[in-house]
Amino acid sequence: MAGTRIEAYFAKCGRLMASFNRKQAQITAYAEMLDNPVGTDCGFSLQLNHCLILFTSCVPLEFKVMIEQQILPRHRQRFALSEPKLCLRLLTLCTSESDLVEKLADMVLPPMTWC
Secondary structure, eight states: OOHHHHHHHHHHHHOOOOGGGGGOOOOTTTTTOOOOOOOOOOOEEEEEETTTEEEEESSSSHHHHIIIIIHHHHHHHOOOOOOOOOOOOOOOOOOOOOHHHHHHTOOOOOOOOOO
């Protein structure tokens, strides 16, 4: 299945597929393929004991698309995902840590939680 998808990708781009690219489509029979609509490197997922292991393309654009279109939807089906935690960052320049402690001493911060 992945092999024909890769061949179609190259045909759409008007390019000949090198034989090396066929290797990209080889995944174990126990894996589920994760489609990569913007590249040739398909990903796959494996269930090992109680762990779901995901393999993706390492090309940043391809990785991002696979996360958005393949991995997050699967996770939403399997798990009840809560809203992301609020993350506040304070960037300071040219101020020492001790000066910051003094300046921020009266600031009320939300309780710290660990994810």
